[in-house]
Amino acid sequence: MTERAAADAVILRGALGILTGLAGPAARARGDILIEGGRIAAVGAVPDRPGARVLDASGCVVTPGLVSAHHHLFQSMLKAVPAAMDAPLETWLRCVPYTYWPRFDVEALAVAATVGMAELLLSGCTTVADHHYLFADTYDYAPEAVLFETAERLGLRMALLRGGTTRSRRFDTPDIVPTPNERIDVMLRRVQDIAQRYHDPAPDARRRVVLAPNTPTWGVARDELRPLAQAARQMGLRLHSHLSETQTYVTYCHETYGMRPVQWLADHDWLGPDVWFAHLVHVDAAELSLLAATGTGMAHCPQSNGRLGSGIAPAPALDRMGGRVALAADGAASNEACDMISEMHAAFLLHRAAGGPAAVTCDDVLRWATAGGAAVLGLDAIGTIEVGKQADIAVFDLTAPRYAGLHDPLVAPVACGGGARVRFALCGGRVVVEDGAIPGLDHAALAARAGAVVRRLNA
Ligand SMILES: [Zn+2]
Structure with missing residues (x-):
């Protein structure tokens, strides 16, 4: 592995399980996910890599973006x-x-x-x-x-x-x-x-x-x-x-x-x-x-x-x-x-x-x-979690009380409803949601701008 690949590498570690987006028995997978160069490089047992960024997915279910x-x-x-x-x-x-x-x-x-x-x-x-x-x-x-x-x-x-x-x-x-x-x-x-x-x-x-x-x-x-x-x-x-x-x-x-x-x-x-x-x-x-x-x-x-x-x-x-x-x-x-x-x-x-x-x-x-x-x-490189696909990935956090007691936690993103708690989202390997927030986006400032737009649309 080159130094650059190591610097770009991301490991999603410790998820409860993976919904792959595929049909039939392949719909579910287990293990960690290694991302290199914006793509999914491995699914399953992923050893530590020097320089790789590790995202803690414990208590989470992982799906394709x-x-x-x-x-x-x-x-x-x-x-x-x-x-x-x-x-x-x-x-x-x-x-x-x-x-x-x-x-x-x-x-x-x-x-x-x-x-x-x-x-x-x-x-x-x-x-x-x-x-x-x-x-x-x-x-x-x-x-x-x-x-x-x-x-x-x-x-x-x-x-x-x-x-x-x-x-x-x-x-x-x-x-x-x-x-x-x-x-x-x-x-x-x-x-x-x-x-x-x-x-x-x-x-x-x-x-x-x-x-x-x-x-x-x-x-x-x-x-x-x-x-x-x-x-x-x-x-x-x-x-x-x-x-x-x-x-x-x-x-x-x-x-x-x-x-x-x-x-x-x-x-x-x-x-x-x-x-x-x-x-x-x-x-x-x-x-x-x-x-x-x-x-x-x-x-x-x-x-x-x-x-x-x-x-x-x-x-x-x-x-x-x-x-x-x-x-x-x-x-x-x-x-x-x-x-x-x-x-x-x-x-x-x-x-x-x-x-x-x-x-x-x-x-x-x-x-x-x-x-x-x-x-x-026709975006054939996205939509499933498989080796070689783009790392478009959502990590749903199930640590809130509403998810406690699930016998099959993997159904939670669909069956539990309510507001999503997305711990991480990645698009092409770039982290676009981190700890439930969008990096660089000020929610209060956006809400204020939206309020002003609505007032102007009705003026
Ligand atoms: Zn429409």
Whole structure:
């Protein structure tokens, strides 16, 4: 071992056990973890090494760093807007993002991104796929720069799911301010510019760009779907969008195109292993088969779907069919607990409430939140704890009284719920959470900035 490798080496020592993110018997492992050069170099018995940093993981359960596969970081400054606390999706869209988007300045977005990413890190999440769709010509800043710079500063991996629309959706009242539309050629040129600047196709990329119109149903014209898919694939970018979050998607596609949404997208080259959709709550058995057969992924957002009363997505069914299921927090404006630990707990409880105790296991949910997210993003070097993978790791502290008495402590990060106690989180070997805090982040100062942003948004 070279001197430099020894200086970079980290040993996670003494954990109660490891959830690997893999399926079946490989879902659990024991022992210590050696990290060298940002990668997992050994799992099991790890002898002491001179110069290596040792992190005490005693009383802790270790998992891969969690992945939020569909997020809206800007919404971290739009939590609990009273006008839409009890409203369905369409009214909520009018009262929250579409009411507030013109008031976002660079400070509002920077604070929202910092709050959202801090919340994710402190719940063990080290990769975020941020679906951002506010790219107004009136802004005097570049949203993608603010988002990527915040991720870099705090140490997360980030995929920018570059949203936008070429046409406006009609809502339930006429008084909305729709986000500005772009012509398709302008949208594609801007996506290409962002991709050239930030997109890294490598399996261990820290920055990715994805083409992600807001919805395929209302956000773009029907004859634009194929050109968008073709352009994304030519640029080497994945495709993402919202789909079938509410019954309204199904009704609209039936009335407009005479078929259900997933079939309609299949006819427009919008399915495949390089595509994943947020929600997919209202899908029937034939649509699930099509999703599974094509490798099209689901970013399952149980808390947001619960908060908006949208329904429960058939994630366990898609998983059993061999399909790709990822977990996601969606936006904090429709999920006031926008962290991944409460998201896992919600998934665990909801599917059992709806489908019985065999509907889903803790290991299943953990796998969705780790390997499942890595798979839909195509980040093959993360998502599991295996030798050779990137050292994206969360260390959950179980020393509080709420965890005392567990016969199987490894289920705790999923089954126990409550606020996560993350002792350490690492992303690519860098320690991004240490003793339950984010190095260099002043929580009180951030809360004060957030309070000022909320007051200004409502001024
Ligand atoms: Zn969303």
